[in-house]
Amino acid sequence: MHHLQLKLAALLASAAAVSCQNYTQLARTLSNTAQIYQPGSAAFNAAVLRWSNFSTPVANVVVVPGTENDVVETVKFANEYSLPFLATNGVHGSITTLGKMTSGIEIHMSQLNSIAVAQDGSTATIGGGVMSKNLTDALWAVGRQTAYDHHWASTDLETVTGTCECVGYMGPGLGGGHGWLQGRYGLVSDQYVSLNVVLANGSLITVDESSELFWAMKGAGHNFGIVTSIISKVYDIQYPNYAMETLIFSGDQVEDVYSLANQQWFTNASMPVDLINWSYWYFDPTIDAEKPVIAMYLIQEGVQTVDAAHTNPFLQLGPIATQNVSGTYRDLAAWTGISLNDTPCQKTGNANPRFPIYLKSYNATAQRQVYDLFNQATTNASTPFSDALFMFEGYSQQGVKAIGQNATAFAYREDNLLAAPLLTYAPNGPAVDAVASELGNKIRQILFEGSGEISLNTYVNYAYGDETPVAWYGSEQWRQNRLSALKEDFDPAGQFSFYAPIM
Ligand SMILES: Cc1cc2nc3c(=O)[nH]c(=O)nc-3n(C[C@H](O)[C@H](O)[C@H](O)COP(=O)(O)OP(=O)(O)OC[C@H]3O[C@@H](n4cnc5c(N)ncnc54)[C@H](O)[C@@H]3O)c2cc1C
Incomplete structure (x- = not known):
């Protein structure tokens, strides 16, 4: 590990020494559709802008390959001048380890879009x-x-x-x-x-x-x-049409809502293959002026209206509001607030840390405890986190579990739920960053303790960045050994270690 860190430090130090002339040399090796953006240009500024403005990678130049071979040439060039490099595409990666890239080449993949x-x-x-x-x-x-x-x-x-x-x-x-x-x-x-x-x-x-x-x-x-x-x-395409029932509950009903979710899908039964349940917590004073609401989404494929067998038990809990929509698979993103027009697709300048944990089922007591913390954090008068969103994603799992638990490096096929508070806030110095980190980790720790699990299972793609490789890639020793051995073989100098490094 020490060896890798020294190599990385050497790479970072040499990056600044590469001149425009060198990039002209690189340009000669690239296809005529490749682009090189230098700092100060509008294209450079647009390319380096990210979804989460916290612990971001820093590049001295952006290369936009026009062919697969352009990527080869760019990596060879980076190696010749000992420059760090990082592939980017949707720029939604937000793990803090990305901030370890302090100079080098961003390889923006957008033109390889066939x-x-x-x-x-x-x-x-x-x-x-x-x-x-x-x-x-x-x-x-x-x-x-x-x-x-x-x-x-x-x-x-x-x-x-x-x-x-x-x-x-x-x-x-x-x-x-x-x-x-x-x-x-x-x-x-x-x-x-x-x-x-x-x-x-x-x-x-x-x-x-x-x-x-x-x-x-x-x-x-x-x-x-x-x-x-x-x-x-x-x-x-098997089932083009979908329906979604949204049920908005008061935060007073946290225990009831998640005990019922458990009973329906996690403790007595499993999520039916045609059903997905997400829920969001957020503070919307137009619905509840005092505390965050619970928005439950029941999404079903192949129907015009979500089956009453799924909705009735939740309706019996007495939601504040309900809404039913129907359409196609391609409407799902807009229905759940993640289409191109929605906030998660805008670069707002906010820091967007998440603190993910995989769970097998809900623990109603833990849900209450984290709700109370989330309530406090989103509604107190001076809070920077009033726009925070707590996400609980419960997909159907049959296709995931049908593939062997050890078949791929993704370690968490046995879990059923992905929970993550997204503590979005306007960056304002390290003090608020520290508050976010402390709060996010506290919430996650409560869910972890409530889960009864012995190791923290996190989704590497949502990770905050302070988790360990064990939490990102699985606690079984054989997984760590296998990944470490492959890392040694394929990336001995740790050049691909800006995103959740194995070691
Ligand atoms: C609003 C939102 C919604 C999300 N929804 C989902 C979801 O539904 N399902 C899900 O699984 N995850 C989801 N995620 C998490 C998502 O998987 C990660 O944020 C992912 O890193 C985003 O990839 P990107 O190309 O957009 O980001 P980037 O920041 O461009 O890429 C992230 C990292 O991926 C690597 N990378 C990207 N492209 C390449 C490439 N071609 N070759 C090699 N490495 C590459 C690089 O290491 C890069 O740092 C969501 C995230 C957000 C913010």
Whole structure:
């Protein structure tokens, strides 16, 4: 570890010494569609702006590759001048370890955005710079497009992507990748057939099930390379239509709501494959002037209205308000406030730390304790956290659990829920950062103690950054050993160690 830190320090020190002339040399090796943005330009400023303005990576130059080989050339150039580098795409990564990059090259993947569906309609080749929404939209248009062309396919297609429209397609998958369709097919990364990866030494390799690295790319992928393209499984769309029932509850009902959720889906039964339950806590004085509300979302595929068997038990608890909407799969992001038009897709300048924990079920007592803390934090007169959002994500899990617990580096298939307070605030110096960190960790600790688990399970893609590799990648020693050995083989100098480093 000491050895890696020294190497990293040397890389960071040498970055400043590279001149514009050197970048002209790099430009000569790149395709004519590649771009290089220097600091001070509007394009540079736009490219380095991030979703979370806290512990952000700093680059001296942005390279926008136009081809897969441009990534190879950029990494070779970085190696020649001992420069750090980091791949970016949707810029929603917010882990504090990114702040360890204090200079170097940002490799912005946005131009590698091609999507090509195979003739037999079972796979698609997807560029490393594709965004989640673009992939879904492209697959949903395949049937119409090809029917018009008198081509092979007659149906639109789907695959598992992250839920938020403005998040990269690749980013979520590298850490596992949760999405609306995971109950049917598994995680985003469970769909991978192969990946084209530029390694730390600048070589471009294809990684598939014949390679040990394939296992690691599916959950710990940030640590090993830059993915220039992937082949993913795709499927005929099974259930285009969806309905969602929103039930808004008073914070007084925390115990009742989550005891019922447990009874319905986590202790006596499991989440049905066609149902997803998310809930958000937030302070909206227009609904409750005193405390945060609980918004329960029951999302069901293949129906016009969510089945009464799912909604009635919750209606009997007496929500403050309810609403039913129906539409298609592509409406889900807007219904849950994560479409391109919603706040999570804007770069507001806020710091956006989250403190995630995976759970098997709810503990109603712990839910009450963290609600009270969250209430205090969002409503006290001088709080910076009035816009904070507490998220509880309960996807259906059949597709995820069907794949062996040890089959990939994603370690948490046995858990059922992803809980995370998002303590959004306007940056205002280290004191408020420290308050956020303390509060977020306190909330998470209560949920952890309430879970009865012996190790903290976190989602690496939501991680705050102060967790350990054990929490990101699983507490079993064999996982740590396997990942460490692969890291030694493929990234011995720790060049891919800005995002949740294995060691
Ligand atoms: C509003 C919001 C909604 C989210 N929704 C979901 C969700 O539904 N499901 C889910 O699983 N996660 C979700 N996440 C978490 C998401 O997985 C991570 O934030 C992820 O890092 C975002 O990827 P990005 O490309 O947008 O961000 P970036 O900051 O551009 O990338 C994050 C990191 O990924 C790596 N990276 C990106 N592209 C490549 C590449 N081509 N090759 C190699 N490395 C690469 C780099 O290490 C980079 O630092 C969400 C996050 C937010 C903020």
